[in-house]
Amino acid sequence: MEKKQELYRGKAKTVFATDDPNFLVMHYRDDVSAFDGAKLAKLDLKGETNNRINAHVMGLLAKAGVKTHFVRLLNQRESLVKAMKMLPVECVVRNVVAGSMAKRYGIDEGTRLAEPIFEFFLKSDALHDPLVNDDHIRVLGWATVDEIAQMKALTHKVNGVLKPLFAGAGIDLVDYKLEFGHTLDDPAGPVVLGDEFTPDGCRLWDAKTGEKMDKDRFRRDLGQVIEHYREVAKRIGVAL
Numbered sequence: 001m002e003k004k005q006e007l008y009r010g011k012a013k014t015v016f017a018t019d020d021p022n023f024l025v026m027h028y029r030d031d032v033s034a035f036d037g038a039k040l041a042k043l044d045l046k047g048e049t050n051n052r053i054n055a056h057v058m059g060l061l062a063k064a065g066v067k068t069h070f071v072r073l074l075n076q077r078e079s080l081v082k083a084m085k086m087l088p089v090e091c092v093v094r095n096v097v098a099g100s101m102a103k104r105y106g107i108d109e110g111t112r113l114a115e116p117i118f119e120f121f122l123k124s125d126a127l128h129d130p131l132v133n134d135d136h137i138r139v140l141g142w143a144t145v146d147e148i149a150q151m152k153a154l155t156h157k158v159n160g161v162l163k164p165l166f167a168g169a170g171i172d173l174v175d176y177k178l179e180f181g182h183t184l185d186d187p188a189g190p191v192v193l194g195d196e197f198t199p200d201g202c203r204l205w206d207a208k209t210g211e212k213m214d215k216d217r218f219r220r221d222l223g224q225v226i227e228h229y230r231e232v233a234k235r236i237g238v239a240l
Contacts, residue, residue: 001080011037012050012200018080022185023071027078028054032200034219036125041218048076049229049240050198055079056238057162057197064161066154068193069183084194086181087143090129091155092119094175095163098203099216101175104131110210116159118152123179150191151180158193166204169235171213176202199229 003025004017011033016025028047033040051073058070071080094101097111101119120137121129137143143151155178166173179195182188195201199214206213212220213228233240 003078012046013196022083022183024081024083025074025078026081026196029077032215032218032225034215036128039219043218043226045226046229049226049233050196050200051077051079052238052240053198053229053233053236054196056233056236058193060165061158061161061193061197064157066157066161066193067190069181081194082192083184084181084192085184085187086123086179086194087147087151087191088123089132089137089142089151089179090121090123091151091178091180092121092175093117093155093159093178094119095159096172096174096203096205098174116156118155121177147180147191151178154178154180154191154193158197162197165236167207169232169237170207171232171235172205172207174203174205199232204232 001023002019004019006014007017008015012029012031014027014029016027018025028051030042030044030046032043032046055070055073058068062068069082069084071082073079094117095113097107097113098109102109120132122132123129134148137148138145158178163173178193180191181194183192202214203216204213205211212222213232217223217225217228230240
């Protein structure tokens with residue numbers, strides 16, 4: 001399958017067309033950003049590290065019955081994925097209080113939750129991804145009742161797969177975000193997991209020390225960002 005023109009350039013990935021409109025090439029760059037693009041940098045090895053972590057996680061999720069857009073690795077920095085029409089919301093699961101949840105409700109960061117909490121956010125950099133609920137999504141036409149239910153069920157299913165995976169590697173899966181949509185070759189079909197699962201979009205803490213192993217290292221100027229990303233990869237069995 002031949003890579004064609006650039007279609008979209010995000011904060012850390014570039015998406016290219018192929019000679020088949022139902023498939024795209026996702027290229028992982030070394031760019032890293034925080035605070036809606038206000039803080040930017042390039043980190044050597046980030047692109048290939050995230051590409052391989054995502055491929056490993058997506059493979060595990062597919063085996064567990066979670067439909068994803070991921071097809072296969074192409075090279076160190078690129079993966080073949082199915083073209084999708086994305087739903088304009090992010091799905092977040094929180095196993096431990098951190099980040100915006102701690103600030104929003106005045107709860108100490110690190111507080112462990114009795115059960116996972118699910119949240120929806122509107123995907124909008126301009127609005128800083130505001131928290132929304134099912135009624136906003138349904139009434140404003142961002143997703144149907146059935147799509148909302150599917151997104152919730154799939155996000156919790158992902159948690160059931162990944163939380164024990166990371167726990168077995170000595171890592172707490174604190175929280176994470178997922179994005180869903182429909183593949184172009186089946187627009188009326190089931191909701192499918194898109195985008196990526198990497199340390200850019202989740203919080204991972206060392207289970208013994210509490211040391212941050214995710215993008216918070218960049219946000220908070222803790223240093224050794226890629227070293228910790230690659231340690232995460234090593235622990236969960238990713239070949240780098």
